[in-house]
Amino acid sequence: MNQLKRYFLLISVMLYGAIQSFAAEAKQRFPKPEFDTGYVQPHTTAPSPRYMLLQYFDVLVLLIVLSVVTWFVLKKRSRKGVFWTSVFSLLYFGFYREGCICSIGSIQNVVLGMVDPTYAIPFTALLFFLLPLIFSLFFGRTFCAGACPLGAIQDIVAIRPIELPKWIQKVLGLIPYLYLGLAVLYVATKSEFIICRYDPFVGLFRFDAPYNMLILGILFLAVGVFVARPYCRFFCPYGVLLGWMSKFSSRHMTITPAACIQCKLCSNSCPFGAIDEPVVETGKRRSNVNRLMTYFVLLPLWIGIGGFAGSMMHVPLSRFNQTVYLAEQIIEHPEVKNDPKNIDVRTFMSSGKSTEQLVQEADTIRRQFYWGGWLLGGFMGLVIGTSLINLSKFRKREDWEPNKTNCLSCGRCMDYCPVKKEE
């Protein structure tokens, strides 16, 4: 009898459920039975995440690796040492820790920690962000040389590096600034973490990833055979910050341990085009100065043009935000409201939120993108203007020197330098 009653109840519930299928709410429809047979209820298990202290161990490993590689670069001047440290980093941070946590992605955590009142940045993530920058501020980009797993995997495959024309390097070198700006913009508008989403190597580290991620990684490695470390030089947003620090570093690596003998051997050794040749000023001094002054005067114009262009882009840029995209879809294609296959629209329709509310939310986010577009564009204008100034600035250089911004401190040139340390 009991069973029959339950059965009828179920049928009626099912009818009710079919009507309300998407507004389903958990409620107690059937009380928990009292068992007569001494049945013991199993326990819901809850396997714990990785032991928390291990996150601090990761920070310790990072600190040790940074110290060791800096010692290899500056004191031992050993390319071999740098290489094997980077292999260790690849194995530990890459294949063992599977690419998470990484300093490159930590930019986003820092920004989110500043803009989102509900998010508190874990102390370990903050350290992962700061430590390489601090090292870079004093010793140059030794992080890139030996502690970054993404750099290490590319460094290993750089077998036949070709030298790209300088202008291509300069133009491609602007991408990291844009990538950094976009990453900050998308975090600041709480849209998504694009650096993590388009990380090309995390799929390889895990031996398991969506196809697009794997294909991206393999593509980068294939290109990396000929164009050394393409991600580091032409995409890495953290490299921008490291470059700023490294440019003003006090104890950057030097190619030669003593006086340069102008043999040019080092310039062939660098696969990244990061060695500056000796320069003497060409052309007339007066016209050079005039050009430099013109570029300085043009700088605000660049920022203005960039900012304006960025603000004009705010509509397409904001489309990557889920809320904006959803609102746009519902307004432009009202028929999606009846499409049961569109999960996002279906969920929104059953959430009880009105379309007006959604549109208002989307509008707020789009305003943020408008001002964010100004900032991003202005930043890019500043970057372009500054690189023009740098191009027309003649700084007397007599020896072959590493370009402190772009040099990854890999130590190849030290190996090639025939000058030995003065004892």
Next chain:
Amino acid sequence: MSDKKEPKSIERRRFLRSGMQMALAVSLGGVAGVSLLKSTSKDLVWQIDPFKCVQCGRCADECVMTPSAVKCVHAYDLCGYCDLCGGYLKPDANARTTAAENQLCPTAAIKRQYIEEPYFEYVIDESLCIGCAKCVAGCTSFGNGSLHLQVRHDRCKNCNDCSIARVCPAEAFQRVPADTPYLIKGGFTKGGNSEDKLKKG
């Protein structure tokens, strides 16, 4: 001697360089300071709020892990031990048996076990579960909602940006402190009878 010979331009360069170095150090310190104000010593992990989940099925497809790190868990305290289980049987099942044709679960990850008349126990075999939420939808619509999805931390890689969270239509994913990593249902409403949660403590 050599100090005196150093040209003015080199001296100026050194001064500018160390000045910029100081400025960068100060700005790094500023970033660190602002972040530290709100920093947490605890690490964060991802978890699903079962009361926000709409069982869309994306957890099965979007996770970087194959199969997904999201699995169905069973809050036994909430289960009605029904014979006609909305989470176990297809709506059009022609018999209440364990036959494959009657099962809602595409991987037969739910084990149905007879206890006593008329009650049946349902246990999830997590090695088979792919996190598709079909059973969760059935149980939530027709039953008590004791079956629900949770991120299983023995499988979760704790990606910085969870790839499921990015596409979750209900914004059910959230970061929770790593020492209380689960949001297992303890009542029929959010924040309701939290007996079960306390036990996990």
